[in-house]
Amino acid sequence: xxxxxxxxxxxxxxxxxxxxxxxxxxxxxxxxxxxxxxxxxxxxxxxxxxxxxxxxxxxxxxxxxxxxxxxxxxxxxxxxxxxxxxxxxxxx
Numbered sequence: 001x002x003x004x005x006x007x008x009x010x011x012x013x014x015x016x017x018x019x020x021x022x023x024x025x026x027x028x029x030x031x032x033x034x035x036x037x038x039x040x041x042x043x044x045x046x047x048x049x050x051x052x053x054x055x056x057x058x059x060x061x062x063x064x065x066x067x068x069x070x071x072x073x074x075x076x077x078x079x080x081x082x083x084x085x086x087x088x089x090x091x092x
Contacts, residue, residue: 019069021045021062043069057085 010018022042030038043065045058050068053061060083067079 019043019066021065023058053083055087056083057087057089060085 020042022038022044023046024044027038030036043062045062045065047061047065050061050064053064060081063081064083067081071079
């Protein structure tokens with residue numbers, strides 16, 4: 001079973017959904033290993049359509065990418081993403 005620790009969190013805690021986030025490098029590696037495209041287009045933290053987020057870190061950008069995807073499916077809800085890390089924390 002992949003990611004058993006995440007499954008336990010969902011079963012025991014307030015989390016109701018986990019979203020896998022990819023990046024362009026992961027897509028390339030997946031294609032090399034499987035000779036296929038990813039089965040579902042994942043939200044990407046390095047999506048070039050995310051504007052105004054270049055100075056925040058990958059995990060914050062991932063949160064924004066997921067929130068934008070969820071916003072297309074929900075009505076009458078507020079989504080909050082806390083951008084808590086800076087891009088300078090990561091190696092390129």
